[in-house]
Amino acid sequence: MPGSNRKRNSLEKLLNLFTEVRPGESGTTLLLALNVFILLTAYYIIKPVREALILTGGGAEIKSYASAGQVLLMAFTVPLYSHLAGRFERRKLISLVTLFFMACLVVFYFLVLAKVSVGVVFFLWVGIFNLMVVAQFWSFANDVYTPEEGKRLFVIIAFGASLGAVAGSRVAGILLDVVGIAQLLLVSSALLGLSIVLTNVVDTRERGRRDAEESPRVTETSEPGPPQEEVGKTSGFQLVLRNRYLLMIAFLMLLANWVNTNGEFILGRMVSAAAEQAAAADPSGAIDAGAWIGKFYSNFFFGVNLLGVILQLFIVSRILKYLGIRVALLILPVTALLGNLMVVALPLLTYLRWTKTAENATDYSLQNTVRNVLFLPCTREEKYNAKQAIDTFFVRAGDVFSAGLVYLGTTALTLSVQAFAAVNVVLVGVWIVLALAIGREHRKRTTTG
Numbered sequence: 001m002p003g004s005n006r007k008r009n010s011l012e013k014l015l016n017l018f019t020e021v022r023p024g025e026s027g028t029t030l031l032l033a034l035n036v037f038i039l040l041t042a043y044y045i046i047k048p049v050r051e052a053l054i055l056t057g058g059g060a061e062i063k064s065y066a067s068a069g070q071v072l073l074m075a076f077t078v079p080l081y082s083h084l085a086g087r088f089e090r091r092k093l094i095s096l097v098t099l100f101f102m103a104c105l106v107v108f109y110f111l112v113l114a115k116v117s118v119g120v121v122f123f124l125w126v127g128i129f130n131l132m133v134v135a136q137f138w139s140f141a142n143d144v145y146t147p148e149e150g151k152r153l154f155v156i157i158a159f160g161a162s163l164g165a166v167a168g169s170r171v172a173g174i175l176l177d178v179v180g181i182a183q184l185l186l187v188s189s190a191l192l193g194l195s196i197v198l199t200n201v202v203d204t205r206e207r208g209r210r211d212a213e214e215s216p217r218v219t220e221t222s223e224p225g226p227p228q229e230e231v232g233k234t235s236g237f238q239l240v241l242r243n244r245y246l247l248m249i250a251f252l253m254l255l256a257n258w259v260n261t262n263g264e265f266i267l268g269r270m271v272s273a274a275a276e277q278a279a280a281a282d283p284s285g286a287i288d289a290g291a292w293i294g295k296f297y298s299n300f301f302f303g304v305n306l307l308g309v310i311l312q313l314f315i316v317s318r319i320l321k322y323l324g325i326r327v328a329l330l331i332l333p334v335t336a337l338l339g340n341l342m343v344v345a346l347p348l349l350t351y352l353r354w355t356k357t358a359e360n361a362t363d364y365s366l367q368n369t370v371r372n373v374l375f376l377p378c379t380r381e382e383k384y385n386a387k388q389a390i391d392t393f394f395v396r397a398g399d400v401f402s403a404g405l406v407y408l409g410t411t412a413l414t415l416s417v418q419a420f421a422a423v424n425v426v427l428v429g430v431w432i433v434l435a436l437a438i439g440r441e442h443r444k445r446t447t448t449g
Helices: 010-015 026-057 060-087 090-113 119-144 147-178 181-221 236-241 244-281 289-314 316-345 349-373 380-410 417-448
Strands: none
Touching: 010 026, 026 119, 026 147, 026 181, 026 289, 060 090, 060 119, 060 236, 060 380, 090 119, 090 181, 119 147, 119 181, 119 349, 119 380, 147 181, 147 289, 147 316, 147 349, 236 244, 236 380, 244 289, 244 316, 244 349, 244 380, 244 417, 289 316, 289 349, 316 349, 316 417, 380 417
16 A cells, blocks of 8 residues: 555645545545546536537527437547557557547647538537547546545545536636637647646556565565456457346436436426527527527536536545445436426426536536446456446437437427426336346445455
8 A cells, every 4th residue: 555654744634624634645535636627627628518509509409419419429539449459558548549539639630710610510429529538537547546545535526627627617617708709619629638748647656666575575475466467358248248236237327318308308398498489588688699608608517527526525425435336326316307397387487407517517526426436346358448438329229318318308298398207217117126236236236356
């Protein structure tokens, strides 16, 4: 263990107010927290841009259908990522993938300036960017820590993610009035460059620490340590399909995203209607529907992420420590269940906003930490390849099911927002059953491993 003979410094004593941080662990943990803070800031800076471009270019229905299109792209990107993971060590892999997304943001910047209609394409790209880059970061963090370390320290790292989401949504709201939509893309690209630097620093730091820890053991035994496990020999899809535990996690993610995307469709439909009403009611014509939507989502994301930070900082570690993974897995679906029941009873934008705030804040804090903890007892190949498949393809598969529901619900069935919420209630019931099964399997893996 790092610094087992050392005493906690002042910073580590401060961090122990939120979770257990042992001597020598604060440096890497805070660097990882800063890294994911930057990644989430970059994402939330461009997220209102995504909403404005897609909703003004086609509405909530087109947004839902575009979400489904992402899963088709994932069918190609996941095997490609597995191939790259087999060719490059983790530092080069992360740097190359991040550089690609940086370049894409610059290209979109010039397209938006040229007034090219990129709403659907940009929406598809942002979905892949968010899932792949963030999933890649958590694969790296899983690779750095043991299961015992990760269960304690992921709380601090996930706090960085929550804080980055708050910062990004607030910065986006400010910069929208100052520099406009296109320039936000360049700000996000610059932040990704800083993330690459931090990844290299952490990787160098951890390699040096592990070499220092292993050297005495090699001297004492005169035998080399175990060889580093190879990554990329098996595709992420194959790893998931042959492993019951991973397959259950995959379907959990699918269901969770299906429920969430249904909720986002309901919110998007009501926000679009409210924006049109606001613009029509303004005799001066000063209210622009796109700007109204952008402002709404900027404020909405800020509220969600502020609550997420509070939960992450003061609640998540206590839940994991005193209630455990099995109970933690149930909190988000129960929250979603209560929220959708409220929408069935009171389909008003004000109420919907606050129920989605509670649901998304729980998702971004507690659920985000828990789903990454689930991979700690997995092999390194599963952490990179299987996790990438689950966090991208299977998550977006939930969007496909949601898009199918939206299509049927808005064409053949003409469902109301209450009816969409009622479907979510049924889906959450299945989600809860699956969460119970995963909790049992996780306990077996951690107690027998």
